[in-house]
Amino acid sequence: MSESVRYNKVIDLLESGHTVFASGLIWNGNIDDVMFVSDSDYDMVMIEMEHEGFNFDSLKLSLQFLLNRKRIAEKGSVQADVVPLVRIPPNARELSQWIIKQALDTGVYGIIIPHLNTVEEAKAAVVAARYPQVQGAADFEPQGERGWWQRIAPRYWGITPQEYYDAADLWPLDPNGNMLLIGIIEEPLGVENLRDILNEVKGIGAIWAGPGDMSVSMGLRGNAGHADVQSNLLRILETCKEFNVPCATGANSPDEVAMRINQGFRIIITSPQTVTPGLTEGRRLAGR
Template sequence: MPAPLNPFKRALAAGEMQFGCWLGLADTFSAEIMGQAGFDWLVIDGEHGPNDLRSILAQLQVLAATNAHAVVRVPVGETYMLKQVLDAGAQTVLVPMVESGDQARQLVRDVTYPPHGDRGVGYALTRAARFGTVSDYGTTANAQICLLVQVENRRGLAALDDILAVDGVDGVFIGPADLAADMGHMGNADHADVQTAIMDAISRIRAAGKAPGILSTRDSMTDDAIAAGAQFVAVGADVLLLGQAARALAQKWQATKE
């Protein structure tokens, strides 16, 4: 019995558009609600969300019952972190702040079993192999793991061609907020220079045969990114959706007291 098919990786390889959303609330109940909302993919955020391995595991479990594919963003590209989330059942991982081809090559090794990689072989004990019931997991898992790397500063953009040349990187995600800050435009990803850098990077990623990704909560930027070639696009975040809706509702009724 082989490792389960990764539908998100297959969709990216086929050139299909995938719309997603961010999960930062670190809660199974809200994750399940988002999983049933109709998105193609959802990011369980371990970098900026208050997640640990157990909360990531719990969200993977509830999302498994929905049609939304779970993407786990680790806090940093450390071998042991990737090993843990993969063993917990994540098939797609997103790694922040990738700045060189060498770093990307090591990340490929981190998510790949020996002899070509460094992923620990303990799958008989893991949820990823359904606790030993996926008999061929060790020989088939590599093909179903999807590695997404984030390029989100000037060093990363300078090394983009080297990163794109690395076999085993499935997609490159451009981080607008960090890139804007690094370019001297904190909080202003709409700055013309930042937008030019983003759209140029997306075009280069697509031309290299990798899937380009981005997070955008502004429709005009989303449209521009799609036109440039973006293929996996996050269009919101649970924290923002809840906060915006709650504030609007409170303001509506507080205004009646005036």
């Protein structure tokens, strides 16, 4: 594989200044949706395990059906065409290191952490998602605690275990990393602490501004369009811009896709079943 191309296509796009389009959320084990996404123009798929079932066998099956060998052959490299990430069940405050480890061991290219609120939670997620660094590495801290297991993930990426060990570090903490850690800010506490999180924790690759649980946590129970909820989403976005961290959010129509792109969101999440036209329009507006 060319040294100029990462295994994780999404990181390539973000570093190049492009808008990334994510399919979300695909229920874990829904093979029809997985195959639809694998044939689509999405850059990334978010596999849902927070609310709709926690099953690693279903996740492994979903990942296999996500592979599109025709596209891989046409591309001429093992870079995934639609990059899979998993939203794990535990909230960030639960510090569930073993779930992060086992999810990454299936071969996904990143983890989505729900309800990220504090610096300590962010540091714990970073530590869980990266391997211990070799002595003398420039990005030695924070020292990773991910255990080494070489049976599945390297095979899914199409590389050797040693190549995987070197490649599967967190971006941008490791500038050459291929693993993406996304934290969801979906409570007012997370909004208040986001500047400290991004200032002190360099392993967070992107932030997802989540309107649904934000509305619930603010006592507005599902009224994601409320002005106060939207104000918090824009506060998250502006903080991300300040620290040059890509910010993600959802969009439910082509018009909302256009609005979010114009506001400066770098990752646009849409549902493939309902707003595929939004993906088409978004790619046009983003020059892709």
